[in-house]
Amino acid sequence: xxxxxxxxxxxxxVLLTLAAVATPARAAEQDESLKRAIAVLExxxxxxxxxxxxxxxxxxxxxxxxxxxxxxxxxxEGDTDIARLREGRLGAQFWSVYIPGEGRGPFARPQLEQxxxxxRIIERYPDTFQFATSVADVSEAKRAGRIASMLGMxxxxxxxxxxxxxxxxxxxxxxxxxxxxxxxTDWADAAAQLPPRHNGLxxxxxxxxxxxxxxxxxxxxxxxxxxxxVATLRISEAPVIFSHSSARGVCDVPRNVPDDILRExxxxxxxxxxxxxxxxxxxxxxxxxxxxxxxxALRARAAASTEERERIxxxxxxxxxxxxxxIGMVADHIEHVRRVAGIDHVGIGGDFDGNPNWPEGLDDxxxxxxxxxxxxxxxxxxxxxxxLAGENVLRAWEQTEKVAARLRAAREPSTKxxxxxxxxxx
Ligand SMILES: [Zn+2]
Numbered sequence: 001x002x003x004x005x006x007x008x009x010x011x012x013x014v015l016l017t018l019a020a021v022a023t024p025a026r027a028a029e030q031d032e033s034l035k036r037a038i039a040v041l042e043x044x045x046x047x048x049x050x051x052x053x054x055x056x057x058x059x060x061x062x063x064x065x066x067x068x069x070x071x072x073x074x075x076x077e078g079d080t081d082i083a084r085l086r087e088g089r090l091g092a093q094f095w096s097v098y099i100p101g102e103g104r105g106p107f108a109r110p111q112l113e114q115x116x117x118x119x120r121i122i123e124r125y126p127d128t129f130q131f132a133t134s135v136a137d138v139s140e141a142k143r144a145g146r147i148a149s150m151l152g153m154x155x156x157x158x159x160x161x162x163x164x165x166x167x168x169x170x171x172x173x174x175x176x177x178x179x180x181x182x183x184x185t186d187w188a189d190a191a192a193q194l195p196p197r198h199n200g201l202x203x204x205x206x207x208x209x210x211x212x213x214x215x216x217x218x219x220x221x222x223x224x225x226x227x228x229x230v231a232t233l234r235i236s237e238a239p240v241i242f243s244h245s246s247a248r249g250v251c252d253v254p255r256n257v258p259d260d261i262l263r264e265x266x267x268x269x270x271x272x273x274x275x276x277x278x279x280x281x282x283x284x285x286x287x288x289x290x291x292x293x294x295x296x297a298l299r300a301r302a303a304a305s306t307e308e309r310e311r312i313x314x315x316x317x318x319x320x321x322x323x324x325x326x327i328g329m330v331a332d333h334i335e336h337v338r339r340v341a342g343i344d345h346v347g348i349g350g351d352f353d354g355n356p357n358w359p360e361g362l363d364d365x366x367x368x369x370x371x372x373x374x375x376x377x378x379x380x381x382x383x384x385x386x387x388l389a390g391e392n393v394l395r396a397w398e399q400t401e402k403v404a405a406r407l408r409a410a411r412e413p414s415t416k417x418x419x420x421x422x423x424x425x426x
Contacts, residue, residue, distance in 0.1 A: 030373065037372035038089060040385045045091035045142050046368060047390035049243035049273035049349030050152065050222070052096050053080045054118040056353040059314055065113075067120050072128075079352035082128050084366035085147060091390060092138050092148035094176060094243060095121070096354065100309050101157040101183040101190075102301040108165065110306055111158025115151060115172050122149045133173050135398045152220060152243055155181035156188065156208065161418035163211050175397075176218035176243060179205070179228060182297050186418065189225040191254040192297065200231035207416045209235045214411065216404025218397060221245075222255075222275075222349070229261050238403040239269035239396035244349035246280045246333040247272070249340065253279070253286040262341040269399055271392045272337050273349030274330065276371075278357035281333060282325035285357060292320050318356050325359040331374045334388065343384055347393045 056070075056078045063069035072081045085093075097114040099107060122129040130141035132148035141148035151174045159165040159177075169177070179201075180190035187205035189196040198205065209232055212219050219236055221229050222245045232240060248256035257272050265272070275281070279289035296316040303309040337346040352365050361370055372385055380388075 029377070033373035033376040034369055036376055036382075037369040037385075040372060040382050041089035041091075041369060041389060043382075044386040045138060045148070045390040045394065046089055047092040047094075047138075047347065047393050048090060048352075048365075048368075049094050049220075049241065049347060049393065050096050050154075050275070050351045050354065051080060051093050051365070052098055052351065052354035053078070054095055054114055054121060055098050055310075056080070057121065058114065058117060059310055065117060067117065067124055072121070072125060079358075079364040081365075082125065084364055085128070087366035088364075088368040090147055090365060090368065091142055092132065092150065094150045094152040096152050096154050096243075097174070098154040098181070098354070099158060100300065100306065100313065101155040101181045101185065102297060102309055103303065103306075105157070105160070106306075107157035108160050111153065111169075112172075115169070115174065118151055119173070131173065133175055135394055135401060138394065150175050152176040152178070152218075154178045154220075154243075155183075155223070156185045157181070157183075159208070161186055161204070163207065163414050163416060166208065166211060166217075167215060167413060170215045170217050174217065176220045176241060177212065178220035178222050178243065179208070179224050179232070181223050182293075183301070189228050190223055191225045192223065192294065196225055196227060200225070200227035201235075202419065204416065204418050206231070206235050207414055211414045213237050213400075213403055214407040214413070216401050216408075218400055221257075221270075225254075226258055226261065229257075233261070233264050233268055233270075236268065237407070238400040239271065241270060241347075241393060241396060242272040242349070244275035244277070244351040244354075245272055246274050246277075246330075247336040247340075250333050250336050251280060251283040251286050253283070253290055255280050257337075259340050262337060262345070265341040265345040269345075269396055271345050271347045271396050272341065273347035273393060274333050274337065275349050275351045276330050276359055276362050277351050277355045278322060278325040278359060279355070281329050281359065282323070285322040285325055288322055289320055289357065292316070320357070322357050325357070327359050327362045327371055327374050330359055330362060330371060331378060334375065335378070343387055344392055344395075346388055347390070348388065 095118045099110040129149040130146040138148040179188040182192035184197045187202040219240045220243045222242045246256045248258045278285040300309045300312045
C-alpha cells in the first residue's frame, strides 16, 4: 500500500485524537492505583530488607562517618532521608551494616564501627526511628508512628570465624547475617567469586547456621552461591531470607535466586525480598554491570587498605553506564517469585544507597507506592499486597524467634572452633 502525504496527515490526526482521549483516562487510572497503593501501605507495615545508608554516611566525601553533617532532616544527596522515607510509607527497615569482605581484613573492627554508626543514626532521630530487635518491637514502632529500625550484617566476615563473636553481634542487636557478600568466607561460598572454594558450607559453616538458628538471627542468603543456599536449606530449622535478591528465572545473573531454590521455599517458610538494583532486574544492564563488578572486585582485593577498597568499589560502580530499567521489570521479578514459590514467599528489599543504577521512577525511598500501584494495575488484591509489603517477612522472623526459643531451651551455646583446613587459607 502506498501512503500519500494526505493519508499520513489524517492518520496522524486520528492518532493524536486517540492519544488525547487515552492519556487523561490512563492518568486517572494511575492516580487511583497510586491512591490505593498508599492506603494499603498505611494499613500495614512496609518492611524493606536492605538499605545501605550506614555505608553511604561512612563514605560521605564531605565528612566521612559524620551522622550530624549527613543530616537526614534535609534533602540528602543519597537515596534516603526522612521526608522521602515518610513519602514512601516505609514502616520498618533492616539497615545494612555492610563491610567489604575482599582481602585479608581486619573485618571485626570495621564491622563494629558500622554497627555503632547505624545505632547512632537511629538514636539521632527518636521521633522517626525506633531501634527494633524483635517482631514485637516492629509492631510497637508502627503503633508509635515510627520506622522500626533493625540491623542486618552483609557478609559473615566480621565474625572472624568465631561463634562467640557471632553471639556478640546478636547481643549488639544484629538480627540477620548474610553468610557472604561478594567474596567467599572461610566457611561459605559466595555467588560472585569463582571458582567456589567449599562447594557450599564447610562443617564450621554448618555450625554457624545452627548457631544462628539457636540465637534467632535470620539467615540471609543474598550473595551466597546456589550450593551454599542448598546446604543452608538442608540444615536450617528456621526460615531463610534473601534480603535483596531478584529472580534468576527472569534475569540469569549469579546474584539472583534460581527456580529450584524458589521451589524449596514453601517447605522452609523463607522469603525472597526483591531488589530494585537495575543490574539484577534488567538482564541487559546485568550483562554490562556483572563483568565490570567482577573486575572491580579483583582490583579491590589487591587494595592496601579498607578505605582504598571502599573507594575503588564506590567510584567504579558510579562510572558504569547502563540502559533504562522500568518499574514493570521489577514487578516481573515479583510475579515470577510469586508464581514459582508462592504469594507467601516474596517481599521487598530495595538496596537503596547501595548502588547507583535504579529503575526509572523507582530510584529512592519515596517511590515504593509506585511499585505497589503497578501491581494493582496487574490485578493484585490488597491481601496479596500486604503479604508482599511485610507480612511474609515478619511471619518468617516470628517463626525464627519460635525456633530460637525451642533451641535455646534444648542446648547450650556452641563451643565449636573453626577448622583450619589448608583449603580455607585466604
Ligand atoms: Zn548487597
